[in-house]
Amino acid sequence: NAGVTQTPKFRVLKTGQSMTLLCAQDMNHEYMYWYRQDPGMGLRLIHYSVGEGTTAKGEVPDGYNVSRLKKQNFLLGLESAAPSQTSVYFCASSYWAGQLSPNYGYTFGSGTRLTVV
Amino acid sequence: GNSVTQMEGPVTLSEEAFLTINCTYTATGYPSLFWYVQYPGEGLQLLLKATKADDKGSNKGFEATYRKETTSFHLEKGSVQVSDSAVYFCALSDRSDYKLSFGAGTTVTVRA
Numbered sequence: 001n002a003g004v005t006q007t008p009k010f011r012v013l014k015t016g017q018s019m020t021l022l023c024a025q026d027m028n029h030e031y032m033y034w035y036r037q038d039p040g041m042g043l044r045l046i047h048y049s050v051g052e053g054t055t056a057k058g059e060v061p062d063g064y065n066v067s068r069l070k071k072q073n074f075l076l077g078l079e080s081a082a083p084s085q086t087s088v089y090f091c092a093s094s095y096w097a098g099q100l101s102p103n104y105g106y107t108f109g110s111g112t113r114l115t116v117v
Numbered sequence: 118g119n120s121v122t123q124m125e126g127p128v129t130l131s132e133e134a135f136l137t138i139n140c141t142y143t144a145t146g147y148p149s150l151f152w153y154v155q156y157p158g159e160g161l162q163l164l165l166k167a168t169k170a171d172d173k174g175s176n177k178g179f180e181a182t183y184r185k186e187t188t189s190f191h192l193e194k195g196s197v198q199v200s201d202s203a204v205y206f207c208a209l210s211d212r213s214d215y216k217l218s219f220g221a222g223t224t225v226t227v228r229a
Contacts, residue, residue: 110159
């Protein structure tokens with residue numbers, strides 16, 4: 001099925017380790033986003049991209065880096081994992097047709113559950 | 118800045134009961150409003166949306182009306198089913214922006 005694919009689905013890291021989460025979309029969407037979901041806090045935007053080769057900081061960018069070398073991929077990196085980064089990470093993409101367009105909306109991946117011990 | 122406030126959960130209901138989840142917002146501009154649903158183990162899916170005042174979004178028996186005067190977008194369903202058990206998120210996006218701001222989410226459990 002077309003959509004947003006995240007890998008891996010689960011991961012346990014030790015404090016200080018690094019890892020990269022991969023997000024791939026096959027809908028030719030220009031915009032891609034990384035969110036983290038924590039209990040009682042909803043989804044908070046980490047970083048986002050408005051096109052190939054671009055990235056920007058969101059609400060909670062500290063401790064994360066991103067890259068968008070290809071339009072279909074958006075990578076989220078943790079250089080030195082901390083227990084505070086234990087969370088569920090969601091990638092999303094969107095086609096910017098204007099908010100009044102019936103096609104406007106996000107497509108989400110199924111998430112990556114990350115535990116840092 | 119933009120923010121969304123949802124009623125706290127969890128909410129537990131019996132099948133065929135009436136469901137309301139309150140959502141209010143603060144926005145600097147004239148936002149579009151959304152409800153997303155997250156079923157267990159899955160990502161978020163768009164449930165419904167409204168882009169201007171007095172618009173009513175509807176899908177799968179759920180409805181929500183954009184009330185500018187009360188800055189609200191409450192979600193309702195007249196008769197819930199066990200399959201409606203999920204986490205529901207209210208969200209908004211400014212028309213000048215493409216980023217969504219989410220509420221904290223409300224967990225709904227429907228018992229047979």
